[in-house]
Structures are given as C-alpha cells and as structure tokens.
Amino acid sequence: MRFNGMNFIITGAAQGIGRSISLKLARQGANVVVADLNESEALKVAYEIDCMGKAALPLKVDITDTESVRHMVAETIEKFQFIDGLVNNAGGDQIGFFLDTDEEIWDQLISLNLMGPIRCCHEVLKVMVPRQRGKIVNIGSDAARHGSIGEAVYSAAKGGVIAFTKSLAREVARYQINVNCVSPGPTKTAQLEQSQAILPGLADALKKSIPLKRLGEPDNIADAVVFLLSDEADYITGQTVSVSGGLTML
Ligand SMILES: NC(=O)c1ccc[n+]([C@@H]2O[C@H](COP(=O)([O-])OP(=O)(O)OC[C@H]3O[C@@H](n4cnc5c(N)ncnc54)[C@H](O)[C@@H]3O)[C@@H](O)[C@H]2O)c1
Numbered sequence: 001m002r003f004n005g006m007n008f009i010i011t012g013a014a015q016g017i018g019r020s021i022s023l024k025l026a027r028q029g030a031n032v033v034v035a036d037l038n039e040s041e042a043l044k045v046a047y048e049i050d051c052m053g054k055a056a057l058p059l060k061v062d063i064t065d066t067e068s069v070r071h072m073v074a075e076t077i078e079k080f081q082f083i084d085g086l087v088n089n090a091g092g093d094q095i096g097f098f099l100d101t102d103e104e105i106w107d108q109l110i111s112l113n114l115m116g117p118i119r120c121c122h123e124v125l126k127v128m129v130p131r132q133r134g135k136i137v138n139i140g141s142d143a144a145r146h147g148s149i150g151e152a153v154y155s156a157a158k159g160g161v162i163a164f165t166k167s168l169a170r171e172v173a174r175y176q177i178n179v180n181c182v183s184p185g186p187t188k189t190a191q192l193e194q195s196q197a198i199l200p201g202l203a204d205a206l207k208k209s210i211p212l213k214r215l216g217e218p219d220n221i222a223d224a225v226v227f228l229l230s231d232e233a234d235y236i237t238g239q240t241v242s243v244s245g246g247l248t249m250l
Helices: 016-027 039-051 066-080 103-130 142-146 150-174 190-198 202-209 217-230
Strands: 007-011 031-036 058-059 087-089 134-139 177-184 240-243
Touching: 007 016, 007 066, 007 103, 007 142, 016 031, 016 039, 016 217, 031 066, 039 240, 058 066, 066 240, 087 103, 087 217, 103 134, 103 150, 134 150, 134 217, 142 150, 142 177, 142 240, 150 177, 177 217, 190 202, 202 240, 217 240
Parallel strands: 007 031, 007 087, 031 058, 087 134, 134 177, 177 240
Antiparallel strands: none
16 A cells, blocks of 8 residues: 555544545555544544554644644654654635625634644654655645635635745755645535535536536545655645646646
8 A cells, every 4th residue: 555654644634625635545554643623523533544454643733823733743753753744734714705804814814724834834844854755735725726705815825825835845845855735626525515604506606617517525635635645746846736627727
C-alpha cells in the first residue's frame, strides 16, 4: 500500500471532506491524526480507522489558537515520531452580504481560513524541514478563483491560501517539501447545507452552471488530495487544482 508506515495530520477531519481524506489515506496504509474542534465526531472517524487496523490519533484542536496547534504537533510527534504530510482542511464560512457583515466576522473568517493553515504550516514545517521531506496540501475554494456572492471575506481568505501556497512552495522546495492547494467547487457537505439553508435553490442553480452537471462528493476532493500527498506527485509543487466539475477553468 502506497502510504504504509507514513503519518499524516488532517485538520477538520471529523466530517465532510476531511473525513473522506482521512479514511482514504488509512485504507492505503497511512496512520492518521484526526484533528478537529469536534472531539466526539473525531473519535468516531478514529474508530473507523482503528477498525481498518491502522493507527489513528483523534485530537481536539482549534486551528485559530496557536497553542492548540503546537499541542497537536507535539502529540503527533510523541505518538508517531515524524510527520509525512499535513492537510490544512479545517475551514468554514458565514454566508452573508458583505455590507451586512462586520469586523468581528471578518476576523473570525480570516483567523480560521487563512491564519489557521498558516499556523499549522509554521508548526509542522519546524519538524518537516530537518527531515528534508514532506507534503502539504492546503484546501482552498473555487469561491476564491471564481467569485461567490455572500462569501466575500471567506473568498479573500481562501485567495490568501492560494497565494500562500505558491510562495511557501518556493521557500521549502530546497528541502524536498511540496506544497499544493486543492480548490473544491460546491461539494455535498455540512458547509454547503448551511449555504443552501440561507440561499434556497442554490444547489440547483449551481448544478446548471457546473459543466459536469452535478455537485462534488467529498470523495472527489479527497482523491485529488491523496494524489498530491503521494510519491506520484513528487514533481508537483506550488499548484492549485480545482476539483469542481469544470466550474472553474484556469
Ligand atoms: N463543501 C464545499 O462546498 C466547499 C467548497 C469549497 C471549499 N471547501 C473547503 O473545504 C474544507 C472542508 O470543508 P467541508 O465542506 O468538509 O466542511 P465541514 O463543515 O463539513 O467540515 C469542516 C470541519 O472543520 C472543523 N473545524 C471548524 N473549525 C475548526 C477549527 N477552528 N479548528 C479545527 N477544526 C475546525 C469542523 O468541526 C468540521 O469537522 C474547508 O476548508 C472548506 O472551506 C468546501
């Protein structure tokens, strides 16, 4: 199996896209740190991984808190000794017209969606660089590439993730560390359900404008992430790959 003996941290792993990434990695032999704010759901994903005979470390982590991120990395090293890959998947939106939002909401969106991945990369790279190997995949959003009503500040944060990915990839390439971004289009998870509750008819409208005429499944996004974590992607860095049924073609 291609990830045998390898250790990965997945943030936001308790549900949706993060859960799908975690299970796919474990099925291919990986040990997985199931890091999420939602401890009870993280425990369930870890149990599913245990049942496959692979090691899982469920951790309650808040990526908006630097101490919590430091604790995540320390616990991972204590259990698994080294980190082969990090997926910065945890994120979330608060849908609303820009003029109806305020600075408190902007700070929350940026702390979670942009500063969260920055915090996690900073801590994880401290242990990846001395090993001179590793893979990081950041989860962006096609809201940043395409534009999306009701998601102005979220899109700004995700656009920051895409820009951060490129410059960080250039800096750490000398250590044989790859940094890429997977940019989902509308995908069937709790996040999309929240948007749909505020904007009824959203899913149908999106399906019409997606060339492949369907919404994404979490597994569709996870397949691209798993590829970018694999040896087959050793010569790919600094890239953003949209997984969106063709909604965005850049
Ligand atoms: N679903 C979509 O349509 C879509 C589209 C584009 C991008 N994305 C991105 O994909 C990623 C995964 O989203 P999803 O759709 O699976 O969402 P989701 O809401 O189903 O899952 C997000 C997970 O992140 C966790 N989380 C939230 N805040 C956290 C924090 N501070 N610290 C640690 N964990 C935290 C949640 O508990 C949850 O388990 C996110 O970055 C999201 O922005 C999703």
